[in-house]
Amino acid sequence: MSKQLMKGNEAIAEAAIRAGCKLFFGYPITPSTEIVEYLAKHLPKAGGTVLQGEDEIASINMCYGAAATGTRVMTASSSPGFSLKQEGLSYLAAVELPVVVVNVNRAGPGLGGLGPSQADYFQCTKGGGHGDYRLIVLAPSKGQELYDFTMEAFDLADKYRNPVLIMADGFLGQMMEPVELKERPRQPLPPKDWAVGGCRGRAKRKIASYSLTNEIGEANCLHWQAKYEQIRALEQRWEAFYADDAEYLLVGYGTCGRIAKSVVQSARRQGLKVGLIRPITLWPFPEKAFIRVKDRVKGILTVELNAGQMIEDIKLAVECRVPVHLYNRQGGMLPTEHEILTHLAKVFQLSLAEEG
CATH class of the missing domain: 3.40.50.920 (Rossmann fold)
Known part of the structure; x- marks a missing residue:
């Protein structure tokens, strides 16, 4: 184990690499930009790829495609950019794909300012996009938790096949603190037999969210709500x-x-x-x-x-x-x-x- 003085955003990025993230799609926006900068420098050394999308909408949909293959993938943004991701997040939740998303909150509404804020709470915890869905939302309060919670977020996303959000703010993202770069033991997770296999294989189901009948639509909704109730029962955390x-x-x-x-x-x-x-x-x-x-x-x-x-x-x-x-x-x-x-x-x- 080693301890390093790091910005909060850098701690998130380093944790993602050590958690096995192989793909990052995003668009730089203050105060989250150091995440994509750090990953662009270090993720390729770990066999991963960083791609700057033309915008946040493209980036979240790139995550959709990558997650469908079973690859660990992450995106990061700040409040106005996070707003642009909402339709994609709704689709990801509907098709039950694991993606880790980081929102380093800045002041709003509108373009607002670069200072720290928690004004995205409703958007992050109540769904944000269309339809009845939920994101698992983790709220770190210091550099070490930014690192630890990011590593855990990938396991939670795979465990529940659901997007997981790291809810930070401009102060936490920019603040420098000592962070212990400890390795997280890999959790026993279900096999990704749902992942697409390209022309050489076929998933057990289609990675699509459209319901051809209302009966199928209701059955799908009941399935999602049952999963969310399980998460409510097992994953409530506090200090x-x-x-x-x-x-x-x-x-x-x-x-x-x-x-x-x-x-x-x-x-x-x-x-x-x-x-x-x-x-x-x-x-x-x-x-x-x-x-x-x-x-x-x-x-x-x-x-x-x-x-x-x-x-x-x-x-x-x-x-x-x-x-x-x-x-x-x-x-x-x-x-x-x-x-x-x-x-x-x-x-x-x-x-x-x-x-x-």
């Missing part, structure tokens, strides 16, 4: 930090999650029983994390880099038994620990001591 005895909870993922962890430590020094639930899977949303706390805590504050999106899933998870408030920043701005703690004290009428 609980000082949550066991907490009277008040912060909820934040990604960059907000790591800031919120420092807020918890500051609050504890002042005698306030504050804890943190940091969602690691944004879909499936970790509802199980709230089962034991929804009848015990006095209030929840969600910290988000958007107008308030994850707050809806939190309210559903606690079944409206706990007051849930929002502290947010937008447009590329990050909250400070002081801002979050002050807002927590304000909404729940808590007394803060001046820290020396």
Whole structure:
């Protein structure tokens, strides 16, 4: 094992290589560009190929074709470019092809700005494109997790034959941290007997999503929903930090999650029983994390880099038994620990001591 100082985007790219990714199709867009740059330099040395598509639409459809052969494939973009991929992602989910997608969020709407954002939460966790489908969404909060979760994403994609999304932001993508380049043990995965074989072989089914009758269409939809229910049951992930005895909870993922962890430590020094639930899977949303706390805590504050999106899933998870408030920043701005703690004290009428 070795540890290197890397940008978050570079950690994603290196993890993809070590996970056996052989094909990357994408189009450069800030703040995700280092992913394609790193892969263009290093993936060919590992026997892979990088191709810059003419746009994001072409790139996601190239992924469709490559994934149909059973090859591990990845694409990456940032918010406006990710929007262009939505039709392709819907098709990939419908034909159950494993692809890893990275979205390094930037501020919006429109072209927005290059600062970090979480305003793509709805688009990433609720489908984004047409039809009832889901992406498995992983939310790293530091460089090591960008590396680890990317390696795991390829296994999850193959296990469930479903696109898996790495949900990052401009801060995480550009930040440099030490990353341990550990090898991930290969998981036992089902054979890819569904892959196309070209003129020398034939897949057990066609890689197509069109339903000739409504009855077939409904049967397909029921099949997909059953798979999503299995993922909900088995793949909910989160980190609980000082949550066991907490009277008040912060909820934040990604960059907000790591800031919120420092807020918890500051609050504890002042005698306030504050804890943190940091969602690691944004879909499936970790509802199980709230089962034991929804009848015990006095209030929840969600910290988000958007107008308030994850707050809806939190309210559903606690079944409206706990007051849930929002502290947010937008447009590329990050909250400070002081801002979050002050807002927590304000909404729940808590007394803060001046820290020396």
